[in-house]
Amino acid sequence: MRADQENSTASQESIPKSMKAINPMTLAEVETLMTEEAAVSELISRARQASERWSEISLKERSRQLIRLGERITQERDVGARLIAEETGRALSLAALSELNTVQSFIKAAISEARIALKETKVKLSPLDFPGKSAIVEQVPRGVIGIIAPWNYPVSNFYKSLFPALLSGNAVVMKPSEHTPRVGAWLADLATEVLGEDLVLCVQGGASVGRALVEGGVDSVVFTGSVATGRAVAALAAHQLIPCSLELGGKDAALVLADADLDRTALGIAQWSMFNSGQDCSSIERLYVMDRIADSFIERLNTVISHLTYHGDGRLKPEEEADIGPLQTAEQLAVVNKHVGQAVAEGALVLCGGKPSGVGYGFQPTLLDRCVEGMLVTEEETFGPVIAVIRVHTVDEAIERINRSRYGLNGSVWTSNIAVGRAIAKRLDVGIALVNNHSFTGSLPQMPWTGVKETGYGVASSRWAYHTFVRPRTIVLDKNKDPDPFWFPVDESYQRFVEAVALKNLGGGIGVLFRLIGLLGKRIKATKSLLHPTEDDR
Numbered sequence: 001m002r003a004d005q006e007n008s009t010a011s012q013e014s015i016p017k018s019m020k021a022i023n024p025m026t027l028a029e030v031e032t033l034m035t036e037e038a039a040v041s042e043l044i045s046r047a048r049q050a051s052e053r054w055s056e057i058s059l060k061e062r063s064r065q066l067i068r069l070g071e072r073i074t075q076e077r078d079v080g081a082r083l084i085a086e087e088t089g090r091a092l093s094l095a096a097l098s099e100l101n102t103v104q105s106f107i108k109a110a111i112s113e114a115r116i117a118l119k120e121t122k123v124k125l126s127p128l129d130f131p132g133k134s135a136i137v138e139q140v141p142r143g144v145i146g147i148i149a150p151w152n153y154p155v156s157n158f159y160k161s162l163f164p165a166l167l168s169g170n171a172v173v174m175k176p177s178e179h180t181p182r183v184g185a186w187l188a189d190l191a192t193e194v195l196g197e198d199l200v201l202c203v204q205g206g207a208s209v210g211r212a213l214v215e216g217g218v219d220s221v222v223f224t225g226s227v228a229t230g231r232a233v234a235a236l237a238a239h240q241l242i243p244c245s246l247e248l249g250g251k252d253a254a255l256v257l258a259d260a261d262l263d264r265t266a267l268g269i270a271q272w273s274m275f276n277s278g279q280d281c282s283s284i285e286r287l288y289v290m291d292r293i294a295d296s297f298i299e300r301l302n303t304v305i306s307h308l309t310y311h312g313d314g315r316l317k318p319e320e321e322a323d324i325g326p327l328q329t330a331e332q333l334a335v336v337n338k339h340v341g342q343a344v345a346e347g348a349l350v351l352c353g354g355k356p357s358g359v360g361y362g363f364q365p366t367l368l369d370r371c372v373e374g375m376l377v378t379e380e381e382t383f384g385p386v387i388a389v390i391r392v393h394t395v396d397e398a399i400e401r402i403n404r405s406r407y408g409l410n411g412s413v414w415t416s417n418i419a420v421g422r423a424i425a426k427r428l429d430v431g432i433a434l435v436n437n438h439s440f441t442g443s444l445p446q447m448p449w450t451g452v453k454e455t456g457y458g459v460a461s462s463r464w465a466y467h468t469f470v471r472p473r474t475i476v477l478d479k480n481k482d483p484d485p486f487w488f489p490v491d492e493s494y495q496r497f498v499e500a501v502a503l504k505n506l507g508g509g510i511g512v513l514f515r516l517i518g519l520l521g522k523r524i525k526a527t528k529s530l531l532h533p534t535e536d537d538r
């Protein structure tokens, strides 16, 4: 049974023991083991036991072990890159760059972020209202974090939650996509080798195993994937009353102003629309260009994109790697084909590409001019090597049209006037707004990776992501030897005390403070009298 058919059989009782992923370049089938749905909760229990040991050790020691894990990933990068290339059809050097070779710097930055996010906070309390009291808020690991990932960056999609989850003291049960299972297992195996048994466990399969993970007893879920699946996962998590972080689809826009450096901008736009064959949640899919420079800019962009190589274009020598690899699945190829076909039928002009490459699930790098809102290619996530150009007359018009999208991950403006760019960036309805660049911050834990609207409410990697991995616990220490001034009885001194507190909070002067101090003694006496009443009190 094919992995991509598994969705439709999720409700069946018998679960297949193996599944087949497909190399999207050669279309060769690769068989891999699948986790039985019923075994998932047992694996979560094992992870929970491992988390108890792990949460006891210091952040310093956890950091040391993660740096060691980063070293092992880097040492084994050739194995990892080969698996990625086999499972995604991507060039080895692209796989190594985007997923493996920078893991050490990612972990080091993640550790710095963790030190900030996991820091205890001291709480200051007024000694008049709350005598003798102090409090700290500490960050407690949630326990076991379930991480469900897509196929587009089958290793690095895990980094942004795997490392913060582990640094926080949690165990992790991770589920790779059914299209890229073996490279996910490779990452989990390396984690086990370095960190010990059961701290990072891997479950394999499609929708039914993903559901079993969310419902199987994890304490929190990080989901990265499509909007439709994200809604389903959020509903399951809501039912379990567990936190859920959602990093979903995108339809990023870039705006090219008339004063932009047209050469650099053409190269930058080509990079961040075509990287990973456009299978990136933050690919530039909508390109708004000021009419005044549109012809000269689009000519440059067309030149760059026409030079990008792909399998089947006749320019590649056998030993050469292509700039553009295949799409991951037959379904993805069908989506891209449909979007382009519909745009052309509605009047878009194909400047280059426009068709499947003829090799595996490949699609030619494609530039479409004269696109308008309402086309699939400007509304829905295409997730392929396709740019839809929309010509605009004014900046205000462009911003309004950019912000109409139901997605919002990255948005960029390209201009030689940084101040103008910055002002426009602030008006973009996105999680990450850039001037003269796009997309690259996804691999930097120093910044929140997050979106708006249907892109989901998740925050990844950075210090701002930790709600999913820890919960705050307040520890209050009370050294007051006397009863507190606001304890029973509710007598006349109580009313005067309450009034004096209000006057103090309104900024009352020294007189109010003295009154409050005097009342404290009366309040203590009144409260103690409940235990040892005198004749007068009775």
Ligand code: NAD
Binding pocket: 148, 149, 150, 151, 152, 153, 157, 175, 176, 177, 178, 205, 206, 207, 208, 209, 210, 211, 214, 224, 225, 226, 227, 228, 229, 230, 232, 233, 247, 248, 249, 250, 280, 281, 282, 381, 383, 409, 449, 451, 455
């Ligand atoms: P998908 O939603 O089909 O699958 C994602 C994961 O969810 C897979 O592991 C899949 O097996 C699992 N899954 C499927 N049904 C499930 C269910 N009912 N319950 C639990 N798990 C289930 O997405 P995909 O096609 O693998 O990935 C492409 C999408 O991911 C694109 O929309 C892309 O924009 C998005 N993405 C977003 C980000 C981001 O940071 N915002 C990053 C990468 C990818």
